[in-house]
Amino acid sequence: MKRQTVMIVDDNPTNIELLSESLGDDYEMVFATSGAEALELIRADKPDLILLDVMMPGMDGYQLCAVLKGDAGTRDIPIIFVTAMCQEEDEIRGLELGAIDYVTKPISPHIVRARVKNHLELKRYRDLLESLSSAADRAKKEFLRAISHELRTPLTPILGMTDLVLTSEEDDDKRKYLSLVQKAALKLLGIIEDLIETSRLEGEGASAESLPFTLRPFLDAVLGELETVAAGKGLTLRLTLAAGLPEAIESDQGLLRRLLTMVVGNALKFTREGEVALELEHRATDAEPRLLFSVLDTGIGIADQDLERVFLDFTQSDGSVTRPFPGLGLGLGIARRITELMGGRIWAEPRPGGGSIFRIELPLKVPAGLGVAS
Structure with a gap:
C-alpha cells in the first residue's frame, strides 16, 4: 500500500526537523518554509495531511488554510495547526477556518504522532467510503438504464395488442377488463420512462438548448x-x-x-x-x-x-x-x-x-x- 504523504509547513527549520522526527519513517514527508511555497507544492501534488505553523512571515497559517479550504481541489485535505498560541480564541479561529485539530508548542512527539495517525486513519476510511459510494452510484445508474430498457421492450407489444383488441372487442365486460390492463400497463410505462429519464439526465452529454x-x-x-x-x-x-x-x-x-x-x-x-x-x-x-x-x-x-x-x-x-x-x-x-x-x-x-x-x-x-x- 502506498504510504500517505504528510506536509510540514513552518518557517523554522528546527521545528520542521522535530516534527519530522516525531513521525519517523511511517509517511512520505514534504517540507515548506512559507505559505506561498506550500501552496505551490500542494497544487502540484496534494498531500494527505498538513501540519501547518500559524505564525509565518508573508502568508501565515490562517491565510493559507483559508485559501486551501476555499478551493474545491484542496478543501478536503486535513490541516492540523502547530502553534505556540494556546488562547481559546486562537483555536476557535483555526477550527472555524476548517482545521481539524491543534498541536501546541513545545511539541510533544507522542501527541504529534498519535494525532497524525488518527486523522490519517479517518481520512483513509473516508476516502474508502467515498470510493465505495461512487462505485455504488455508477452501478445503480447502469442497473436503472439496463432494467428500464429491458422492461420497456416487452411492454410495447403488450400495449399495442391490448389497444388492438379493444378496438375490435364488442363485449362490454371484456372491454372493461382490457381497459384495466391498459391503464396498469400505461402506469408501468410511465414509471419506466421516469427511470430512463433519470439515467439520461445523469449521463454524459446531457445538455439544454436555447x-x-x-x-x-x-x-x-x-x-x-x-x-x-x-x-x-x-x-x-x-x-x-x-x-x-x-x-x-x-x-x-x-x-x-x-x-x-x-x-x-x-x-x-x-x-x-x-x-x-x-x-x-x-x-x-x-x-x-x-x-x-x-x-x-x-x-x-x-x-x-x-x-x-x-x-x-x-x-x-x-x-x-x-x-x-x-x-x-x-x-x-x-x-x-x-x-x-x-x-x-x-x-x-x-x-x-x-x-x-x-x-x-x-x-x-x-x-x-x-x-x-x-
Missing part, C-alpha cells in the same frame, strides 16, 4: 395537458403572470415543459381539494435576470425536515409502505436534475394556511427585438 418561443401560449399548453387530471379531482388549475414579463423567451422548450409538467403534476397528485396554481414573475438580480415559477397547492403539505429530502430519488414526504399516494418518488428528482441542467435551482416551502409551494428559478433570456408583456 431557442426562442412565446411564453403565454406555451404555459397555456402545459396546463391544458393537465386540465383533465385537475377536473377529474374537482381542482381548480390557475395560471397567473406578473406584469413586465417578456412576450417570448429563449430556453429549452422540451425540458421546461417536462419540468413544469413534473412539478404541477406532483402538486395535483398530492392535492385532494382546492387549487393548484402556476405563477410566474420576473426577478432582477445583480448577476442576471431570472424567471421565478411558483407552483402553489392546497394539498397535504411537506414537513420542514422533508423540504430538501423530497428532491432525492425514490423519496416521498411520507415514506411508509401504506402511503396513500403511491409512486417511486422520482418525479421531483427529475425536476431537480432538469432545473440544474438549465442553470437554475428548485426548492420547496410550506404554504401559509396549508399546502406547499415549489419555486423554480431559471435564467431569463429574451430574444432580441421582442417586446415585453403588459
Whole structure:
C-alpha cells in the first residue's frame, strides 16, 4: 500500500526537523518554509495531511488554510495547526477556518504522532467510503438504464395488442377488463420512462438548448395537458403572470415543459381539494435576470425536515409502505436534475394556511427585438 504523504509547513527549520522526527519513517514527508511555497507544492501534488505553523512571515497559517479550504481541489485535505498560541480564541479561529485539530508548542512527539495517525486513519476510511459510494452510484445508474430498457421492450407489444383488441372487442365486460390492463400497463410505462429519464439526465452529454418561443401560449399548453387530471379531482388549475414579463423567451422548450409538467403534476397528485396554481414573475438580480415559477397547492403539505429530502430519488414526504399516494418518488428528482441542467435551482416551502409551494428559478433570456408583456 502506498504510504500517505504528510506536509510540514513552518518557517523554522528546527521545528520542521522535530516534527519530522516525531513521525519517523511511517509517511512520505514534504517540507515548506512559507505559505506561498506550500501552496505551490500542494497544487502540484496534494498531500494527505498538513501540519501547518500559524505564525509565518508573508502568508501565515490562517491565510493559507483559508485559501486551501476555499478551493474545491484542496478543501478536503486535513490541516492540523502547530502553534505556540494556546488562547481559546486562537483555536476557535483555526477550527472555524476548517482545521481539524491543534498541536501546541513545545511539541510533544507522542501527541504529534498519535494525532497524525488518527486523522490519517479517518481520512483513509473516508476516502474508502467515498470510493465505495461512487462505485455504488455508477452501478445503480447502469442497473436503472439496463432494467428500464429491458422492461420497456416487452411492454410495447403488450400495449399495442391490448389497444388492438379493444378496438375490435364488442363485449362490454371484456372491454372493461382490457381497459384495466391498459391503464396498469400505461402506469408501468410511465414509471419506466421516469427511470430512463433519470439515467439520461445523469449521463454524459446531457445538455439544454436555447431557442426562442412565446411564453403565454406555451404555459397555456402545459396546463391544458393537465386540465383533465385537475377536473377529474374537482381542482381548480390557475395560471397567473406578473406584469413586465417578456412576450417570448429563449430556453429549452422540451425540458421546461417536462419540468413544469413534473412539478404541477406532483402538486395535483398530492392535492385532494382546492387549487393548484402556476405563477410566474420576473426577478432582477445583480448577476442576471431570472424567471421565478411558483407552483402553489392546497394539498397535504411537506414537513420542514422533508423540504430538501423530497428532491432525492425514490423519496416521498411520507415514506411508509401504506402511503396513500403511491409512486417511486422520482418525479421531483427529475425536476431537480432538469432545473440544474438549465442553470437554475428548485426548492420547496410550506404554504401559509396549508399546502406547499415549489419555486423554480431559471435564467431569463429574451430574444432580441421582442417586446415585453403588459
